[in-house]
Amino acid sequence: MIDAARLDATFHALADPTRRAILARLAAEGDITVMDLAEPFAMSQPAISKHLKVLEKAGLVSRGRDAQRRPVHLEAQPLAEATGWLIEYRHYWAAQFGRLDDLLDELQRLEAASGKT
Amino acid sequence: MIDAARLDATFHALADPTRRAILARLAAEGDITVMDLAEPFAMSQPAISKHLKVLEKAGLVSRGRDAQRRPVHLEAQPLAEATGWLIEYRHYWAAQFGRLDDLLDELQRLEAASGKT
DNA sequence: CATATAAATAACTTTATGGTTCTGTAACTG
DNA sequence: CAGTTACAGAACCATAAAGTTATTTATATG
Structure with missing residues (x-):
């Protein structure tokens, strides 16, 4: 966590x-x-x-x-952490933004690859 | 705003x-x-x-x-708004995540195109 | 109808917040 | 060295937050 x-x-x-x-x-x-x-x-x-x-x-x-x-x-580091927390919930609101959901999926993959929690 | x-x-x-x-x-x-x-x-x-x-x-x-x-x-709608606010600051922390910055640029473009503030 | 269950409301306590004004302190400036 | 600038700190106030226990309300159920 x-x-x-x-x-x-x-x-x-x-x-x-x-x-x-x-x-x-x-x-x-x-x-x-x-x-x-x-x-x-x-x-x-x-x-x-x-x-x-x-x-x-x-x-x-x-x-x-x-x-x-x-x-x-x-x-700005804490802003990145806060964004990271919120990003976890993207599936619950991203639908309305069309392809945004896919983008954010990729984003999360990159975060993981960069060693971020 | x-x-x-x-x-x-x-x-x-x-x-x-x-x-x-x-x-x-x-x-x-x-x-x-x-x-x-x-x-x-x-x-x-x-x-x-x-x-x-x-x-x-x-x-x-x-x-x-x-x-x-x-x-x-x-x-989850308010989470989207909060994420939107935080995303504005991505330039100040995204560097450490490599190509993440480009992705978030694209993300913001899409948000704008979807009529989001 | 009497009772049990689910949750909200009320009343209260403690601590935190957000603001104020007044005072103190560190560093520049004439 | 006297005064000014830039800020921090202290003391105070009003309101909000986060929790408690006790009570009420609404719905089910024996």
């Missing part, structure tokens, strides 16, 4: 729109400082720092150092 | 090992009554009913009727 606690932390981290938006910005713009991250949100800086701590605990971000700044960096 | 509140509910529902185990059993065994579902867990029946309510609110299960039983049925 893929470590359950890790999946708990990952899915929990993803269950908040602010945190998903943070990940989206990191993916789109690369590393961002806390201040820059907080700017578009109607939320205090400590609130953002708390969200970052949740993301960090899930292994979804890491922190750098640039003088007094702590740039936030996307770490 | 795919409805944010729906993703909140789906990821939150998935962030608990008991609920993931319930989904796994439903996928493996088909519809199951609450009593049968509760049996393997070290947990009271009302606790399971609460988990089912969380899953139901996320649209991940529906309930049938068989005399005094309320069989639980897997509804």
Whole structure:
């Protein structure tokens, strides 16, 4: 079994729109400082720092150092694990996407061949 | 954007090992009554009913009727939406899986062609 | 009709979440 | 060295989560 606690932390981290938006910005713009991250949100800086701590605990971000700044960096590995968990259920919804099911079958075969659980 | 509140509910529902185990059993065994579902867990029946309510609110299960039983049925559509959200991040982790990245590119093309967001 | 079974609901407890403001600290800057 | 910037941490609050036991409701069945 893929470590359950890790999946708990990952899915929990993803269950908040602010945190998903943070990940989206990191993916789109690369590393961002806390201040820059907080700017578009109607939320205090400590609130953002708390969200970052949740993301960090899930292994979804890491922190750098640039003088007094702590740039936030996307770490996508847990997203791969979460995707891997969800992919197992593809047979239950893939029908509506036509050939998607076959593709995902191939995908899973490749995952297995790459040593992924 | 795919409805944010729906993703909140789906990821939150998935962030608990008991609920993931319930989904796994439903996928493996088909519809199951609450009593049968509760049996393997070290947990009271009302606790399971609460988990089912969380899953139901996320649209991940529906309930049938068989005399005094309320069989639980897997509804996988929200899993597809969650997978769709995660797939967007494949570029950030797919490299390690070799040709997986190309496959997922094709997958996304098909999703778009099928009218999915 | 009385009882058993299946599940939901209520009431309660504990702990976690998500937000706030205020304060502290580390590093740059004039 | 004084002030500013960028952040973390503490203390607090309200609400939600996850569990419990006890009670209710609905349906079957002897």
